[in-house]
Amino acid sequence: MGVxxxxxxxxxxxxxxxxxxxxxxxxxxxxxxxxxxxxxxxAKTVRKGNHFFTGVDATLGVEGLPQxxxxxxxxxxxxxxxxxxxKHFGPFPHSGIKHLLRKQSLFKKAQARGxxxxxxxxxxxxxxxxxxxxxxxxxxxxxxxxxxxPLNTVKEVKNERAITAGITQQAWREHLKIDVPEITxxxxxxxxxxxxxxxxxxxxxxxxxxxxxxSQEKEKxxxxxxxxxxxxxxxxxxxxxSTTIVLCSDHGNIExxxxxxxxxxxVPLFVLGRGAEAFYGAESIMDVAPGVLGIL
Numbered sequence: 326m327g328v329x330x331x332x333x334x335x336x337x338x339x340x341x342x343x344x345x346x347x348x349x350x351x352x353x354x355x356x357x358x359x360x361x362x363x364x365x366x367x368a369k370t371v372r373k374g375n376h377f378f379t380g381v382d383a384t385l386g387v388e389g390l391p392q393x394x395x396x397x398x399x400x401x402x403x404x405x406x407x408x409x410x411x412k413h414f415g416p417f418p419h420s421g422i423k424h425l426l427r428k429q430s431l432f433k434k435a436q437a438r439g440x441x442x443x444x445x446x447x448x449x450x451x452x453x454x455x456x457x458x459x460x461x462x463x464x465x466x467x468x469x470x471x472x473x474x475p476l477n478t479v480k481e482v483k484n485e486r487a488i489t490a491g492i493t494q495q496a497w498r499e500h501l502k503i504d505v506p507e508i509t510x511x512x513x514x515x516x517x518x519x520x521x522x523x524x525x526x527x528x529x530x531x532x533x534x535x536x537x538x539x540s541q542e543k544e545k546x547x548x549x550x551x552x553x554x555x556x557x558x559x560x561x562x563x564x565x566x567s568t569t570i571v572l573c574s575d576h577g578n579i580e581x582x583x584x585x586x587x588x589x590x591x592v593p594l595f596v597l598g599r600g601a602e603a604f605y606g607a608e609s610i611m612d613v614a615p616g617v618l619g620i621l
Contacts, residue, residue, distance in 0.1 A: 326599055328620050329521050329560070330431075330528045330571045332400065332465070333553065334393065335535025337577020337590030338366045338380045344582040346546040352554040357561070358572075358595045366590060375569075377601040380591030382609040383576045387413060390587045393535070394418045396575030396610060397464035402429045403614035418464050426464055431526070431614045432472035440525035440621050444469040445517060447477035447487035449501050465530050479503055486520055488513050490532060492556050510555035518563055525621055538578030539585055546579055561597060569598030569620055573613050 339345045347355055347364050355364035358378050362368040371378040383391040385399060387407040392415030398406035402425040407413050410421040418426060432442045444465060453476075456462050462470065469476055477487035482494065482505050489497055489505075492513045497503040508516075521527040533549040540546070557572075564570060572595040577588035594613065596604050603619030604612070 326567050327521055328526050328569050328617055332530045333534055333574050334532040335538045335578030336574040337580045337588050337592050339580030339590050341365045345580050346543055346550055347580050354554045354557045375598050375601045377596040377604050379594050381594045381607055383592050389413045391576035393575055398422045398425045400575055400610045400613055401431050401468050403611055405611055417461055426468040427471040430468040432468055434618055435526050435621055442526045443524045444528045445488050445520055446530050447482045447489055485516055492552055510552050511559040514556050514559035534579045541582045541585055543582055569600050571596050571617055
């Protein structure tokens with residue numbers, strides 16, 4: 326049995342109103358997750374065999390708006406990173422919580438159980454140049470490096486062993502002038518499943534939802550949501566029986582375009598596949614990593 330962990334940045338369960346782009350009825354995946362309910366803070370918990378959905382807390386009992394550094398460190402370790410340093414912090418991990426990603430991460434804990442892990446995101450050369458010059462790594466890249474796993478580059482994208490942050494590779498072609506073909510969200514989903522077959526745990530990060538939320542531009546938000554909708558719908562339709570999909574966010578944002586900041590809203594936790602009952606008691610983002618390990 327393998328787990329595909331989908332981390333989608335900056336997605337909360339907000340109110341049903343015009344500045345919430347997640348309630349657009351063109352999308353397939355959101356009503357699927359909630360079993361037909363609106364993808365809002367009114368959605369009730371779904372427990373239907375291998376299908377689980379609920380809203381989980383991202384505030385972690387700490388005052389202030391949830392942030393990416395502490396939220397992701399919590400999501401990927403199961404430990405309360407915000408409480409550890411007494412505040413929410415981001416977008417990069419605070420020095421006081423880096424140990425959670427270096428020594429207590431989901432990857433490290435899975436490896437201790439004899440499980441193989443991979444982070445399928447790829448990065449262009451400019452990313453490595455900037456990260457190494459400043460010694461500033463994101464939560465996902467620090468966790469991956471600390472687990473002794475390689476970070477994917479242009480080579481892995483060309484060999485169809487990795488996926489870019491934007492899914493379709495279009496941004497790499499148009500903005501970075503990197504010679505890679507443009508692919509569809511559906512092709513990216515099939516690529517993910519092919520790579521996931523070689524591992525017990527595969528992680529994919531999609532951060533454009535958070536970026537679109539900060540922009541407050543509805544057209545941009547709808548574009549990145551539609552792309553992810555197509556990607557995830559194909560991922561679900563082509564899911565092998567032996568694969569469990571787990572999706573969660575680190576904090577709210579894009580569900581409320583009336584504000585430029587993050588939100589206090591609960592975030593969606595969606596599980597599809599064998600072992601979904603491992604998450605039945607989940608109440609906060611602290612419970613995601615233990616649930617994944619429970620399946621493994």
